[in-house]
Amino acid sequence: MTPTTMTFFERFEADILSGKKTITLRDEAEKHYVPDSVVTVSTFEDGREFCRIKIVSVEPVLFDALTDYHAAQENMTLDELSAVIQDIYPGIQQLYLISYQRVDA
Numbered sequence: 001m002t003p004t005t006m007t008f009f010e011r012f013e014a015d016i017l018s019g020k021k022t023i024t025l026r027d028e029a030e031k032h033y034v035p036d037s038v039v040t041v042s043t044f045e046d047g048r049e050f051c052r053i054k055i056v057s058v059e060p061v062l063f064d065a066l067t068d069y070h071a072a073q074e075n076m077t078l079d080e081l082s083a084v085i086q087d088i089y090p091g092i093q094q095l096y097l098i099s100y101q102r103v104d105a
């Protein structure tokens with residue numbers, strides 16, 4: 001079944017709404033998003049809906065292959081992105097790069 005919702009940590013909400021953050025890196029459990037589908041985005045902490053996004057692409061990427069370009073799309077440095085990923089997904093190598101466009105507020 002095509003997923004219709006996605007959660008983000010609240011601290012990333014402003015960057016998503018401003019268009020500074022246009023990708024997210026997820027684990028195996030969240031690789032099933034479908035390009036061109038629209039999903040409702042809410043905060044992980046309290047489930048507050050804050051926008052909808054259209055999925056542009058879903059591609060596998062290894063943690064060790066992350067670059068400054070990926071980090072820029074997250075509005076972070078590569079060191080910051082690596083630390084965030086290691087905190088959320090400790091020890092994981094296989095990630096899925098989900099690219100998206102915000103479709104409304």
Ligand SMILES: CC(=O)Nc1ccn([C@H]2C[C@H](O)[C@@H](CO)O2)c(=O)n1
Pocket residue numbers: 007008009012023024025026044074084085088
């Ligand atoms: C809240 C939740 O269920 N999972 C995630 C996973 C990742 N993110 C953010 C953190 C980084 O900015 C990128 C890369 O994973 O996406 C998140 O907000 N919530």
